[in-house]
Amino acid sequence: MSISGKMQQEAVTPAAKAEMKPGGGNPPPGTTVRSSRRSRLAKQMFPYLLLLPTVGLLVTFCIYPLAQGLFMSLFRRGIVVTERVPATWPKFVGFDNFVAVFEDPEFLGVLARTVGFVVFAVPLVTIVSLLLALLLKKTFFGSGAVRAVVFFPAMISLLITGVVWKWLFGFNSGLINYVLSLVSIEPVPWLQDASMAQIAVVLVWVWANAGFYMMIIITGLTTIPEELYEAARIDAASPWRAFWRITLPLLKPTLSLVMILASVEAFKVYELVVSLTGGGPGRSTVYLIQTIYETAFRKPNAAGIAAAQSAILFVALLLLTIVQLRMSREKT
Amino acid sequence: MNRARYLRAPLIVLTLAMFLLPPLWLLASSLKSSKAIFAWPPQLLPTSPTLENFRAAISQDNFGLYFQNSLFVAVASAALSVLISLMAGYALAKFRFKGETVIFLIIMSALMIPLQIILIPIFIILKELHLLNTLWGLILAPAATPTGVFIMRQYIRSIPDSLLEAARIDGTPEWRIFLRIIVPLSIPAIAALAAFTFVWRWNDYLWPYLLITDQSKWTVQLALANNVGQWDINWPRLLAMSVLSVIPTLVLFISLQRYFMSGLLSGATKE
Numbered sequence: 001m002s003i004s005g006k007m008q009q010e011a012v013t014p015a016a017k018a019e020m021k022p023g024g025g026n027p028p029p030g031t032t033v034r035s036s037r038r039s040r041l042a043k044q045m046f047p048y049l050l051l052l053p054t055v056g057l058l059v060t061f062c063i064y065p066l067a068q069g070l071f072m073s074l075f076r077r078g079i080v081v082t083e084r085v086p087a088t089w090p091k092f093v094g095f096d097n098f099v100a101v102f103e104d105p106e107f108l109g110v111l112a113r114t115v116g117f118v119v120f121a122v123p124l125v126t127i128v129s130l131l132l133a134l135l136l137k138k139t140f141f142g143s144g145a146v147r148a149v150v151f152f153p154a155m156i157s158l159l160i161t162g163v164v165w166k167w168l169f170g171f172n173s174g175l176i177n178y179v180l181s182l183v184s185i186e187p188v189p190w191l192q193d194a195s196m197a198q199i200a201v202v203l204v205w206v207w208a209n210a211g212f213y214m215m216i217i218i219t220g221l222t223t224i225p226e227e228l229y230e231a232a233r234i235d236a237a238s239p240w241r242a243f244w245r246i247t248l249p250l251l252k253p254t255l256s257l258v259m260i261l262a263s264v265e266a267f268k269v270y271e272l273v274v275s276l277t278g279g280g281p282g283r284s285t286v287y288l289i290q291t292i293y294e295t296a297f298r299k300p301n302a303a304g305i306a307a308a309q310s311a312i313l314f315v316a317l318l319l320l321t322i323v324q325l326r327m328s329r330e331k332t
Numbered sequence: 333m334n335r336a337r338y339l340r341a342p343l344i345v346l347t348l349a350m351f352l353l354p355p356l357w358l359l360a361s362s363l364k365s366s367k368a369i370f371a372w373p374p375q376l377l378p379t380s381p382t383l384e385n386f387r388a389a390i391s392q393d394n395f396g397l398y399f400q401n402s403l404f405v406a407v408a409s410a411a412l413s414v415l416i417s418l419m420a421g422y423a424l425a426k427f428r429f430k431g432e433t434v435i436f437l438i439i440m441s442a443l444m445i446p447l448q449i450i451l452i453p454i455f456i457i458l459k460e461l462h463l464l465n466t467l468w469g470l471i472l473a474p475a476a477t478p479t480g481v482f483i484m485r486q487y488i489r490s491i492p493d494s495l496l497e498a499a500r501i502d503g504t505p506e507w508r509i510f511l512r513i514i515v516p517l518s519i520p521a522i523a524a525l526a527a528f529t530f531v532w533r534w535n536d537y538l539w540p541y542l543l544i545t546d547q548s549k550w551t552v553q554l555a556l557a558n559n560v561g562q563w564d565i566n567w568p569r570l571l572a573m574s575v576l577s578v579i580p581t582l583v584l585f586i587s588l589q590r591y592f593m594s595g596l597l598s599g600a601t602k603e
Contacts, residue, residue: 062442062450063441065450072452135347136347149348157535159553160556164358164574167358207351264446313448317444
């Protein structure tokens with residue numbers, strides 16, 4: 001399909017090409033193109049009209065808000081949620097909000113915890129999805145169904161995932177502690193103990209996302225030429241060696257893409273926590289997004305501070321995206 | 333080598349169990365009586381399955397309305413998102429025009445700006461546009477996605493130029509070329525993006541939580557979170573609600589599974 005498409009593309013004559021692209025090249029002199037000026041203008045405008053809704057919405061709801069958010073971080077102001085509670089007039093404070101954010105021990109705690117979450121969850125989800133991909137890359141009877149089962153958790157809301165696992169993690173009535181009791185292990189306070197709860201969030205997050213990244217890795221695996229493995233087999237190399245010498249190096253771009261995507265996703269961890277732990281016990285599973293939200297909407301006149309917190313998150317994500325772009329450029 | 337082959341089957345069974353058991357356990361539990369739900373030792377399968385929990389979930393105030401709201405948001409989002417991504421993807425795949433690089437950069441930069449970090453300004457903008465507390469606010473703000481544009485662009489590139497050229501020589505107006513050639517030929521990409529958008533919007537939580545205060549405009553996720561947040565959780569009802577809320581996703585997933593996978597291959601990004 002793609003090859004024939006390419007050939008057809010190449011077969012197009014330059015004149016036809018100019019004809020095909022409105023605005024690309026003037027008609028050669030002497031030709032009596034009778035298309036009126038208006039219809040030619042309409043033709044030239046066509047791609048812009050096609051792009052208008054997307055660009056308009058992106059500017060309104062993405063680019064302009066980003067600029068406004070960065071601007072807001074320099075002001076002391078609140079958000080008027082209801083008409084009855086007026087916010088004070090925005091007051092320019094320079095970088096005071098950033099100073100305040102970095103002097104706030106609670107925020108620093110949340111930031112450290114979020115980074116910790118990313119540092120634990122991302123390598124774990126990458127390894128798990130790589131193992132799943134290696135296990136399920138070959139087609140066998142029912143392989144599509146098995147892949148779909150593993151992929152499905154990524155399609156349900158993290159809120160539901162949280163509900164299911166909160167139920168499974170139950171202290172006195174949960175299935176997990178029951179299974180543990182069968183092998184005479186004391187019930188584990190999965191969601192009652194601060195550090196156990198953080199581990200639980202990581203585990204459930206990995207469970208929920210692994211299928212998605214597995215699919216990406218399987219795609220990457222299918223691009224590795226089979227001949228390389230055949231050559232390895234002829235050389236009597238062990239599968240283990242083939243994995244380290246062939247699979248892993250050739251899969252590096254895919255794996256780094258997965259790690260970057262997962263990092264961005266992990267920085268935004270929040271929905272899962274709502275239903276799994278509710279941020280508790282205490283405030284031990286409160287992460288960045290929840291803090292930003294609470295600062296903006298629960299504290300008076302703190303929208304500027306929340307904007308500064310968002311700006312810090314933005315810089316972190318921007319760095320990650322730049323790394324991603326670098327790596328995907330290396331790939332091609 | 334042989335050893336690895338013998339290990340495969342048990343590993344696959346183990347994987348299946350790990351990913352299949354939690355949802356199945358949810359389903360089984362939702363069919364148990366409230367007494368059996370808390371039975372110790374836990375019953376694996378409901379001894380006397382009952383739909384009582386589902387009745388309790390549905391008879392809750394406005395549960396049908398929340399479902400309707402969620403469906404409206406998800407369907408309208410999918411339709412809108414597909415339409416505008418298709419248009420933009422077509423422009424970027426098949427036209428050369430001034431400012432193409434700038435527009436491409438605008439779309440690319442949106443890729444780096446997740447909704448979560450611009451919550452506050454968007455909240456203010458939606459307030460100024462009088463879209464706060466409306467379902468349209470939930471639909472419009474995230475409608476344009478770079479992911480959608482990229483999926484469409486990739487796909488439309490594979491449509492041969494000669495088809496478009498032939499139509500142009502016949503004097504077909506541009507909008508008709510779009511509707512009669514591009515749209516029908518892009519059905520697989522449309523299905524993939526529509527399915528993904530539906531699922532993303534159906535699952536949204538933070539966004540509606542922020543935007544919607546009026547309870548008559550709640551989505552299913554908000555109703556769910558409200559039940560989770562209660563100090564004393566009504567587990568039988570919550571489990572049944574969870575099962576109900578997954579049904580549309582499950583139906584869509586099973587019927588469009590092929591497209592989900594191919595959409596992943598071309599997009600390779602989650603929103």
